[in-house]
Amino acid sequence: MVFIICFFIVALICWWTIDYHLGRRSHLATSKYTQFPQRKSDITLMTDGDTLYKDLFESIKNSTKSIHVLFFIVKNDEISDEFLTILGDKASHGVEVRLxxxxxxxxxxxxxxIQALKDKGVRLAFSHKPKxxxxxxxxxxxxHRKITVLDGKTSYLGGFNIGKEYLGNDPKLGYWRDFHLKITGEGTADLQKQFLKDWFDSTGENDVENPEYYPALPIGKSEHMFISTYGENLEKHFISFIxxxxxxxxxxxxxxxxxxxxxxxxxxxLARGVRVQIMVPMGKDHPLVKEASFPYFGPLILxxxxxxxxYHGFFHAKMIMIDDHLCDIGTANFDKRSFYLNDEMNCLIYDRQFIQEVKTFVQGDFGRSELLTYQAYQKRSLFEKGKEKFATLVSHFL
Structure with missing residues (x-):
């Protein structure tokens, strides 16, 4: 009996390994990393769910031609119902809605x-169905992308999904800090193209070059560039930033x-004298992610x-800033899953005034955080260290 169990476990691991490597090879062969041209747009940073949802929902209500929405997560709760109801209402009044x-x-x-949305006229599809x-x-x-494009003119990109926890209404997680961008100007065309690429990958419907979705757009004040990754190349960008x-x-x-x-x-x-500051949440919203981080903290602190x-709730913002001349905000986390598995979309911003505003905001959040000392780091229990060992083994999939 023990032999059979061991054989089954070994066979399962072998299957997972072969499946993963061949599947990744196939995925990378058909998915295309894209570095879009440098653009100029007007960019607004939103840092809490209440502000984002009010602005996003109102913009959707004011749309007259097309509403293209991509989210990683839409929950089955009150705020999700409000969001989906708005989409259904717009579709029933003749606006093209793709979700x-x-x-x-x-x-x-x-x-x-889902059926109720389709009955209203919403064109709904799922990305990356297991197969x-x-x-x-x-x-x-x-x-893992979160992209909204409205009438081809206004767009949104960032870390928020749709659900009550993003409003801070989850009693376990508390207040939710995140970064989301509202973009008006020529950069919206790139987010429109990425949405239509993802829609084509999921449905076979090809409108990527359809001029109907690319109206003339004004030039904004903030220089920026989008990068779209498919489980590859993001790590190379982060290395170049560092x-x-x-x-x-x-x-x-x-x-x-x-x-x-x-x-x-x-x-x-750090060895060449660069100051490195890292902001992470005190708590966690997924098992083992916190434990998988700790093995990296010790060498960095030393x-x-x-x-x-x-500690003022949950911190979900994704941002990298380099020397006040580059700010990366988007959907990618600083982790292996974003580097090697997820489809991500990031915005590299070169506007020094905008960058300074983001920096000042993050420095304010330092006042709502605790600096991890090496003494505190060393006080982890044997049980916690054991969990860290296990988390490290599976960290690629967390």
Missing amino acids: LLDYVGSSKLTKKR LPFLFYTLQARN RDAKQDILICSPYFIPGKVILDELLAA AGCEIHRY
Whole structure:
């Protein structure tokens, strides 16, 4: 009996390994990394769910031609119902509404609700449905982008999904800090193109070059560039950012699981005198993600890095700032899943005034965080260290 169990476990691990590597190879062969041109748009930073939802929902209500929405997660709760009702109402009044959701991330959305949306005229599709022959890989590779494009003129990108916790209404997580961008100007065309690419990948309907969705757009004041990644190339960007730093590196992420290569780059930056500050949440919203971070904290703290742990609720913002001349805000976390598995979309912003506003805001959140000392780091129990060992083994999939 023991032999049979052991054989089954070994066979399962072998299948997972083969499935993952062949599935990843197939996915990367068909998915295209895109570095969009440098643009100029007007960009507004939104940092709490109440502000974002009020603005987003109102903009959707005011749309007259097309509403294209991609989210990783839409929950089955009151705020999700309000959001979906707005989409249904717009579709029933003749506005083209496309809603693209990640299959796993939005799995709580009921069949009844989905059918009600379709009955209203909403064109709804799911991204990355698990499928053979690479079932394990397709269960892991997620579309983590959050893109909204309205009438081809106004767009949104960032870390928020749709659900009550993003309003701070989850009693366990409390207040929710996140970063989301509202973009008006020529950069919206790139988010429109990415949405239509993802829609084509999920449905086979190809409107990527349809001029109907690309109206003339004004030039804004903030220079920026979008990068779209599919489980590859994002790590290379982050490495180039770190190597480019001369004075300061500021990293914000709810999940800090960088891997050895980027850890070594951060240690090298510290060794050449660059100040490195990292903001992570004190709590966690997923099992083992906190434990998977801790093995990286020790070497960084000893090298002079400042690890700030946000305790005023949950910190979900994703941002990298380099020397006050580059600010990266988007959907990607500073972790292996974003580097090697997820489809992500990031905005690289070069507007120094905007960057300073973001920096001032993050520094304010330092006042709502606790600096992790090496003495506190060393006080972890044997049980906690054991969990960290296990978390490290599975950190690629957290």
